[in-house]
Amino acid sequence: MRILVSGATGLIGNALAPHLKKKGHEVLRLTRTAKRTGDIEWNPQAGQIDLSGAGKIDGVIHLAGENIADGRWTGRKKERILNSRKNGTRLLCDALAAMPEAPGVLISASGINYYGSSTGSDRLDEESPAGTGFLAKVCREWEQATAPAEQAGIRICHLRIGMVLTPEGGALKKMLPAFKLGLGGRIANGRQRTGWISIDDLIGIIDAALHEESWSGAINAVAREPASNREFTRQLARVLARPAVFPVPGLLVRILFGEMANDTVLADLPVYSRRLTELGYKLCHPELAGALNHLIGKERKGQGRKKKSRPPPNDFDA
Numbered sequence: 172m173r174i175l176v177s178g179a180t181g182l183i184g185n186a187l188a189p190h191l192k193k194k195g196h197e198v199l200r201l202t203r204t205a206k207r208t209g210d211i212e213w214n215p216q217a218g219q220i221d222l223s224g225a226g227k228i229d230g231v232i233h234l235a236g237e238n239i240a241d242g243r244w245t246g247r248k249k250e251r252i253l254n255s256r257k258n259g260t261r262l263l264c265d266a267l268a269a270m271p272e273a274p275g276v277l278i279s280a281s282g283i284n285y286y287g288s289s290t291g292s293d294r295l296d297e298e299s300p301a302g303t304g305f306l307a308k309v310c311r312e313w314e315q316a317t318a319p320a321e322q323a324g325i326r327i328c329h330l331r332i333g334m335v336l337t338p339e340g341g342a343l344k345k346m347l348p349a350f351k352l353g354l355g356g357r358i359a360n361g362r363q364r365t366g367w368i369s370i371d372d373l374i375g376i377i378d379a380a381l382h383e384e385s386w387s388g389a390i391n392a393v394a395r396e397p398a399s400n401r402e403f404t405r406q407l408a409r410v411l412a413r414p415a416v417f418p419v420p421g422l423l424v425r426i427l428f429g430e431m432a433n434d435t436v437l438a439d440l441p442v443y444s445r446r447l448t449e450l451g452y453k454l455c456h457p458e459l460a461g462a463l464n465h466l467i468g469k470e471r472k473g474q475g476r477k478k479k480s481r482p483p484p485n486d487f488d489a
């Protein structure tokens with residue numbers, strides 16, 4: 172397949188592209204700064220995209236968006252978070268719909284924040300309604316922005332991605348230094364839950380969504396059970412063989428990170444994937460302990476020399 176990937180330079184895209192290439196696909200990167208031959212440049216902020224030279228594209232994986240966790244949420248940062256997704260997605264989908272031969276599938280990233288940060292529910296799945304709060308609004312408008320592609324007959328998967336676990340970046344990379352020094356601890360009372368997914372499983376899910384015609388609509392990309400922050404802390408400390416006895420007060424997190432804290436580290440997101448179960452998708456790392464052992468074990472063994480990464484799962488294909 173010829174696959175167009177936006178945000179291919181980011182955390183998920185960087186892990187995904189080599190996997191796709193290894194499977195024999197051709198990857199075209201849609202990026203704001205073309206660095207390699209074959210990269211296609213776009214400027215979502217200025218509404219500029221030109222796919223006329225791209226040739227036939229079989230599938231699109233849309234990951235681009237302003238990073239949510241790399242700075243305090245000022246008014247301008249929030250605008251960039253929302254507009255890079257809402258306007259960027261619409262721009263891309265208008266361009267896909269206008270192609271002489273539209274791609275067969277668009278896999279568009281979304282997040283489990285779709286459900287809102289504190290619903291009081293013990294179980295959120297794809298049938299749960301959209302929640303309230305800033306990130307819930309972002310996810311809702313991000314998903315709605317794919318409408319032009321849907322109207323053009325493109326199969327759409329909205330992957331509502333949970334916290335992606337990889338030592339290469341994101342939340343886990345941020346936590347590791349303190350935990351390695353034995354300075355880790357739960358955040359607030361540690362009861363807030365989150366849906367999570369190992370990077371290997373996320374890549375496997377994206378791969379399956381590309382190929383399986385029956386996959387469409389909203390799909391929560393999360394492991395079997397959400398984890399409470401307390402449980403996550405316990406498991407991470409266990410894998411690293413370190414104590415984790417320094418709780419971080421919720422008030423401090425709110426002072427440091429402002430509104431972002433309520434929508435992210437303090438949010439209660441007990442998200443399950445009804446759809447992955449119905450579709451019969453088998454995760455490689457359904458349990459947190461196994462996922463962390465695999466990810467951190469890999470990282471620890473890899474210290475000092477570059478280890479070959481384990482191929483992502485394809486149990487589904489099997």
Ligand SMILES: NC(=O)c1ccc[n+]([C@@H]2O[C@H](COP(=O)([O-])OP(=O)(O)OC[C@H]3O[C@@H](n4cnc5c(N)ncnc54)[C@H](OP(=O)(O)O)[C@@H]3O)[C@@H](O)[C@H]2O)c1
Nearest residue numbers: 178180181182183202203234235236237238255280332335
């Ligand atoms: N990582 C997670 O835990 C997680 C969880 C849930 C959902 N998601 C979503 O999945 C997607 C990919 O995640 P990721 O962790 O790989 O993200 P990431 O590392 O922040 O990378 C996103 C990519 O988007 C592009 N980008 C950055 N700012 C942009 C802007 N203002 N306008 C347009 N494009 C911009 C960049 O690519 P170029 O510079 O090449 O244009 C960047 O490499 C994101 O939309 C994210 O919200 C991630």
